[in-house]
Amino acid sequence: MQKYFHALSIGFQNNLTYRFNFLTRTLFGFIPLSAVIMLWRSIYEGKPAGAATVATYTLSQMISYYLVVTIVDALTAVNEDDWQIAGDIKDGNISQFLLKPVDYLWFRLSLFLAGRVTYLMVAIVPLALFIFWLRDYFVLPADFATLGLFLCSIFLTALLQFFLSYTMAMLAFWVLEVSTLIFMLYAFEYIASGHLFPLDILPPAIERALFFTPFPYQLYFPVSVYMGKVTGGDLTRGMLIQAGWVLGAYALARFAWHRGIKKYSAVGG
């Protein structure tokens, strides 16, 4: 276990060198976020008086949705881990892990978690200021239990994001250029996980279909926990399904690694 703590600390140090990068990324990210918020505001203003909701969302809830999405994204989004893993495979850097008593998956997970914590440290101040600026529209969770479950769900989301990215990166064992495939999956994730809009404003049939995929559990689910959209039995069931997807993704990641290693011939190694 200690060796992974060591990896964690390496991760902190590496990521701290990117703090300027993280900061600009956060600040640049506010531009489209503000734009989407203003777009929604003008949609709500165009509504006849009395019809002040879109699906079940009031304007404040809609704005909060996007703000919470930004928070969850900051905490769980895979930054460059997938490129780095694919790069390690392509360049033969993983050879050393086959010799050392370090498990590559846990090692990468440590780096990923360190990266997220560093990112949060950089992003938290601008993000807090941005939310404070929109405080009139920011809905707080109903109670501490909701907040706690939200945090649990975020943790599961982070694991799910990581294991899926790890699995995608394993494709580097078979194909030379994985970036196109990663971008394709990312496109599906972007829309089906609720990045662009809350999934429950979709026609119900499409929404139900999406819940058969892991995508909603990569973002939409924790956000809807926060917003109090899922409660009681649905909440328990949702958390279990999310945990199920995490285990499934983990198994897939392990499987892909084992198949990949069999195929692997260290280039230049």
Add this chain to the structure above:
Amino acid sequence: MALAVRLSTFVRYAGIYAALWKNSVTRETMFKGNFLLWIIVEMLWFGLQLCFIGVLYLHTDAIGTWTKWQVMLLVGASHFIQQIFQAFFLINCANLSELIRTGKMDFLLLLPVNTRFVVSLRQVDLGGFVNAVSALAVMIYAARQIPLTPSVVTLAGFLIFCVVGILIHYSLMFMLATISFWTVRAQGIVYGYYNLFQIARMPDEAFRGLFKVFFTFALPMLLVTNVPVRMLTERLDSRWMLLILLGMAALCALISEWVWRISLRRYASASS
């Protein structure tokens, strides 16, 4: 005499550019599979933006005065402008920091041609043209849904203003890329600029206040697509909008040339 000199300069540069094209075509044919995959990626992201607009209009009839198919036309036009920009300029702007970091800039400075010309147009991204066609298809479909039957003059004007929009993107992006003369960590620029593209495809009426002023007169993202599309759909509030777009394009071009000249003076080769 002066005309003859200009003409021969033009012919010479056209010849150089043809050679650069030939190079790029050769490069793309080496990775055919990858070339096709990138086109699919771009189409997916384009489709995703259209889905977003579709979903928004499930819940509203208009954003300001913009109807659904007008916004679809806007998204199509924005994609068209972005892809043509990408075809000619994007990789070259993104590669500038690499040229500086590795010192390859030395060779380009020594060439007996205008350095900005070679730096800006070295590579052509052919996929951009294919994607522009898909954008065009969406625009035509949206125009039929509105329905819209523009005259040849309007259409020509629309295309000219699209070119103006592309030049604005180029001036701004090139200016951002020259930051790499000061700091090598300029790779984040491409990512940063992508966020600006996202504003260019939104209907201008959704914005107001400081945001609108900033993205009209500082970074004219709310002009590059909105003005040409307003012209095409005959919804220009006044001719002034066209003049503002032209004025901003000229201003951006001048500033970017000025910044480029200052930056170039700072260049110290990587090996020295």
